[in-house]
Amino acid sequence: MILAAAIEQQEFSRTQDQPPTRRDLAMDIILTTEIIGDATDVEIVKWLVASGTTVRAGTSLAELETGKATFELSAPSGGVLQIVAAAGSVVEPGAKIGTIE
Numbered sequence: 001m002i003l004a005a006a007i008e009q010q011e012f013s014r015t016q017d018q019p020p021t022r023r024d025l026a027m028d029i030i031l032t033t034e035i036i037g038d039a040t041d042v043e044i045v046k047w048l049v050a051s052g053t054t055v056r057a058g059t060s061l062a063e064l065e066t067g068k069a070t071f072e073l074s075a076p077s078g079g080v081l082q083i084v085a086a087a088g089s090v091v092e093p094g095a096k097i098g099t100i101e
Helices: 002-017
Strands: 027-030 042-047 060-065 070-074 079-083 096-100
Touching: 060 096
Parallel strands: none
Antiparallel strands: 027 096, 042 060, 060 070, 079 096
């Protein structure tokens, strides 16, 4: 119990003294099985939004293609898009393709 209280206090004082940075609040865009199903490879056909652009949740970000279908990937949250994997890249499930900060 003492250890748990110390951890909670440390987190509390960090949020009080140091507001979170943009990097603390960043969200990685990762191709999960919920997004791509049972595909083993996914091609990033094209990015619909340039890196550095401010997007809203739901904005179409990229056109992706699996062996079965082509579909658009939407932003999970709002923020500034930073692209990690270039258009034309073929990535595996679990790959990080971008970040929204």
